[in-house]
Amino acid sequence: MYVAVKGGEKAINNAHRLLADRRRGDRSVPAVSLEQIVEQLALGVDRIMSEASLYDRELAALAMKQARGDMIEAIFLLRAYRTTLPRFGYSEPIDTSEMRIERRISATYKDLPGGQLLGPTFDYTHRLLDPDLMTDGEVDEGIAAEAETGRTPRVSEILANEGLIESDGELPDDHRTGDLTREPMEFPMERDIRLQALARGDEGFLLALGYSTQRGYARTHPFTGEIRIGEVEVLLEVPELGFAVSLGEIQVTECQMVTQFKGSAKSPPQFTRGYGLVFGQSERKAMAMSLVDRALRAEELGEDIVAPAQDEEFVISHSDNVQATGFVEHLKLPHYVDFQAELDLVRRMRAEYEENQKKQEGNGGDTLEAAE
């Protein structure tokens, strides 16, 4: 007996209620607070801020809580909120050489002005589960090395003194930095838009692409010139005042990947650069981003385009995880009208096929019945 599918609204409401129930889980376990998420799941919060392009730890924590820890869902929540915010201006470019550094390492020099600072890193931890963390035990205060005050030059500047590395590059005076979230994307794109897309691109996708370049799919001979993590000041030029005012500080991770370059018809032999910059502390993302950024400069530097990581349209069209998850997951929406059309065609073609078989073999009736 056919029962029309009615009551979609009630089903949706009940589903939402059940979701809220499951999100909260066992009521005898205390609810996790936003402060706890911000303080104790900080790297997850940083990833959400980065890929949502919104620097607000508390809102990112709220998104993570609401999403039950599903990172892409949390990124989506924060992005959807970001879209509704008015733009009151564009900040001055941040100056990472003025960063209050918490971690800074270079793989290309043993020592360098400003020094190497390990900072809070997993790098040399032994990955042994720590039973002490099963309870809320005392944890010693951290000891931070005295960071040198003042400007810490970037490795790229040190190499630039010798003229062996490409410069930061100059933009024409009338160049207006694009805004990926306010203008339609068009290919081929300028590097500013491309870097914006990479900065909000999916960490896993960029990681895999960066990895592919290391394994020979567009190898770039990379060295980690420098990774630095710390607080930088964000300045906004206020036209009425005529000078820039500070909006506060944000934590960022910057990676400068230095890559060997033999030269081409377009450029002399020198070191070239790949650049990564993300909110919060996320070396993996910043490093992957810088590898992919460098690979995507193939056209600009006159290199052969032979691998996926060099293909701008392929990389940028598929790097956004909110878009990707939407289109992949939309397959669960009803498609029965189109499926009906396909059913009809396949049945018709199948009937013709059976007919032909019958003609050829003289007796195909049994197989037809079996197929039905």
Place this chain on the structure above:
Amino acid sequence: MTIQQTDMATYNFAYLDEQTKRMIRRAILKAIAIPGYQVPFASREMPMPYGWGTGGVQVTASILGPDDVLKVIDQGADDTTNAVSIRAFFQRVANVAVTTHTKDATVIQTRHRIPEETLGKGQVLVYQVPIPEPLRYLEPRETETRKMHALEEYGLMHVKLYEDIARNGHIATTYAYPVKVEGRYVMDPSPTPKFDNPKMHMSEALQLFGAGREKRIYALPPHTEVVSLDFEDHPFEVQKFDQPCALCGAEGVYLDEVILDDKGGRMFVCSDTDHCEKRREEGHRGPLAAEAPEMQS
């Protein structure tokens, strides 16, 4: 924390801010001026996922006024979950009147179907579009397909259709069947079954297509020529069903196949639920109408 309380009053009418609506309306106007041409627009993140109709929702939000009457269908039905959800969204953010009756609606947002009832002057049909580029599965690069459109280079599409015939004896495209608009642009009609293609031709209604994830809007103004691609010896044909709707007895409409049991029992009913209900109210009965639940109007 700077987030406002989740009071919908803090959002603008129909959710989008007026600047965004203006940007989208400009894209719509351009699309109307160049029928079938895909206009890039700065698609916004909407509070529903990409793939759920964010393009259609943005178009609807940009054209909706307080006096409009909105109908939302998915698979031809007003009561599929996503249609219910989108309708509820606009009731909430625009407090707009809604209907399930095709005739009473001024704006109809749809996914995968065109209503059976002929649309009239003053009505707007908004399609949700997943992949706006009809050439996408033949050439994945946007840089290439834009060139092909600019040069009116549609040979690849004809070769594809020809190869279908050579291999299968049929054009093996049953939905999202490509059309040519006013003799110029080849256009994707969105994944509607090809059954619906003829309804686009010379329609009195304005037809708008929104692709959110792909950031494209295109349009068919009223009275636009829309021709499904075909060959002289293999003319375009729509699907035909062997039986009428089991509930309302309608013929020449698109039907859903409903599985009744695990022994091969099935029935065919109208995909357009409003059309079916209206016919039954008028007293039409199909062979299995007695078994259907009582109508609730």
